[in-house]
Structure formats: structure tokens, C-alpha cells
Amino acid sequence: MALAVPATAGAAPTVHQPVTHHKIVMHRAGSHAAPRVPNSNLQWGGGPVEHNTKVYLVFWGSQWDSDANSVQSYLTDYFSGLGTGSERWTNVMTQYTDNSGNASSGNPVFGGSWVDNGAAAPSSSTQSDISAEANRGAGHFGVSGADTDIFVVSPSGTSPDGFPNSGFCAWHDWNGNVAYTNMPYVIDAGSGCGSNSVQDQRDGFSIVGGHEFAEAETDPLAGNGWVDSGGQENGDLCAWQGLTALSESTGSFAVQPTWSNAVNGCATSA
Numbered sequence: 001m002a003l004a005v006p007a008t009a010g011a012a013p014t015v016h017q018p019v020t021h022h023k024i025v026m027h028r029a030g031s032h033a034a035p036r037v038p039n040s041n042l043q044w045g046g047g048p049v050e051h052n053t054k055v056y057l058v059f060w061g062s063q064w065d066s067d068a069n070s071v072q073s074y075l076t077d078y079f080s081g082l083g084t085g086s087e088r089w090t091n092v093m094t095q096y097t098d099n100s101g102n103a104s105s106g107n108p109v110f111g112g113s114w115v116d117n118g119a120a121a122p123s124s125s126t127q128s129d130i131s132a133e134a135n136r137g138a139g140h141f142g143v144s145g146a147d148t149d150i151f152v153v154s155p156s157g158t159s160p161d162g163f164p165n166s167g168f169c170a171w172h173d174w175n176g177n178v179a180y181t182n183m184p185y186v187i188d189a190g191s192g193c194g195s196n197s198v199q200d201q202r203d204g205f206s207i208v209g210g211h212e213f214a215e216a217e218t219d220p221l222a223g224n225g226w227v228d229s230g231g232q233e234n235g236d237l238c239a240w241q242g243l244t245a246l247s248e249s250t251g252s253f254a255v256q257p258t259w260s261n262a263v264n265g266c267a268t269s270a
Contacts, residue, residue, distance in 0.1 A: 026169045026211050028192040029240045040229045041261040042096065047224025048146045049096055049103040050217045054111030055079045055149045058137035061121025063155035069187060071205060075153065078206045079110040081248025088269035089246050092260050096218040096226045103217045114140050124159040134180035146220045149213065150180040160184050169193035169208045172216050179220040181212040198243050198254035206253040207243060211235035214258045234259040238266035
């Protein structure tokens with residue numbers, strides 16, 4: 001049974017923040033000397049949460065015509081299993097609401113995947129390039145809005161927004177059309193972005209991808225949803241802690257816990 005914390009009486013207080021946003025990054029493992037302690041439980045900033053979340057995977061570039069590590073199937077299977085069967089990791093997010101109800105965890109989240117292979121992905125893309133590719137993917141799928149979560153997955157050997165030398169594994173943001181995630185080829189960063197931390201070298205794709213998914217569900221506009229008083233989101237507060245294998249109907253995948261106000265700590269199920 002999901003633990004719901006309504007955004008009215010009994011919930012964490014609403015913080016009236018200006019309607020602004022900024023990309024929120026997932027730092028590499030080891031970039032913090034000790035696990036971060038939240039300044040407070042998460043508080044609702046007045047912005048939306050996702051109610052009928054659909055994740056769309058956009059594998060950017062003709063480089064994906066070769067996929068020696070089967071990353072496409074790994075990510076597709078991971079997101080296809082979220083919100084289905086007995087999987088309860090996503091239930092942690094149902095406690096975070098806006099004025100119109102719960103976040104949508106507990107429902108199937110996978111919307112589709114597309115290999116955009118008409119041309120090669122750039123070797124070094126900017127945030128603007130990544131946002132444009134997210135919009136290209138949204139156009140391909142015919143979707144838009146805050147419930148839409150586009151993952152722009154870059155191929156090996158590319159440097160989206162400075163990865164892997166800029167200290168992050170991924171980030172999410174809002175571009176006025178869709179919530180989107182910059183999902184680099186995290187195997188290229190090795191253990192710093194989760195490779196071989198639980199099961200195999202692809203672990204980082206589900207650890208990092210799940211981190212960004214959980215944050216986009218509860219804070220799709222990147223700064224106006226559920227954050228602590230220091231601006232940290234539910235994934236940030238539990239990053240690289242308690243890594244474990246999540247059993248889904250589609251396989252077993254490495255994940256991190258996310259912050260739960262209900263238990264005042266990190267949780268992998270509710």
C-alpha cells in the first residue's frame with residue numbers, strides 16, 4: 001500500500017517559490033565525502049508533479065545502429081517494468097502531491113523508444129542541442145507537457161554538456177514543452193557513474209536513469225516541485241546510497257533508494 005502524504009493538512013508545508021527552473025544534476029559517485037543529510041523533509045514549492053508519467057527513450061544518433069552492450073534493450077526493459085507487476089520502488093513517489101492529486105507512480109510508465117539515426121549525434125552537444133533533440137523526440141511521439149519525460153540517450157564516445165569531465169552523471173530540466181533528461185553513455189565514466197556497482201557494467205543506466213525519473217516525477221519543472229530547503233530533490237538526498245537490485249517483471253536492475261518523507265529517510269519501496 002502506498003503511503004500518501006497529501007499536499008494539504010498534515011503535509012510538508014508549501015514553500016511559495018518563484019516559478020523558475022534550472023537543470024538539476026546528479027553528481028558522480030564519490031563527489032561528496034559523506035552522504036548528504038537533508039536540510040528538511042521535502043517541501044512542495046507550488047509547481048506540478050507528474051500524474052500520468054510516460055517515459056520516452058530517444059537514442060540519439062546513427063552511432064546507436066551498433067549497440068555492443070545492449071544498452072537499448074536494457075533501458076527499454078528497465079522502464080517497461082516500472083509501475084507493473086509487484087514492483088514497489090516507484091510507490092515511494094506516490095506520497096508527493098500537488099493540488100490535483102498524487103504523483104503517478106504505480107502505473108506503467110514506459111511510453112516508447114526511438115532510435116533517431118538519421119544523422120550522427122554530435123561529439124560535443126550543448127544543453128540547447130539536447131533540449132532540441134528532446135523536442136524532436138516529443139514531435140516523433142506526438143507528446144508534450146509536464147507528464148512527458150523524454151530521455152535523450154547519447155551514444156558512447158560523445159560529450160553531452162561536457163560529460164564525462166564536468167562532474168555529473170546526468171541531469172534533468174524543463175524546456176517549456178517537456179521534461180527531459182540528459183542521459184549520457186554512463187559506461188564511459190566507469191564506476192563514477194555506477195558501472196559494475198551491483199550487477200554489471202550497465203548498472204549506471206538504471207541507477208542514474210531511475211534517479212532522474214524519480215526527480216522528474218516529483219519536480220518536472222526542476223525547482224518548483226518537491227525539494228528540500230537546500231534545493232535538493234528526492235534522488236539527490238539518496239544518491240549512491242543503498243544501491244540494490246530491483247526485481248521487475250522485465251528483469252533485475254540496479255537502483256538507488258529515493259527520499260521518503262513518510263519514513264524520514266531513503267526507501268526502495270512503499
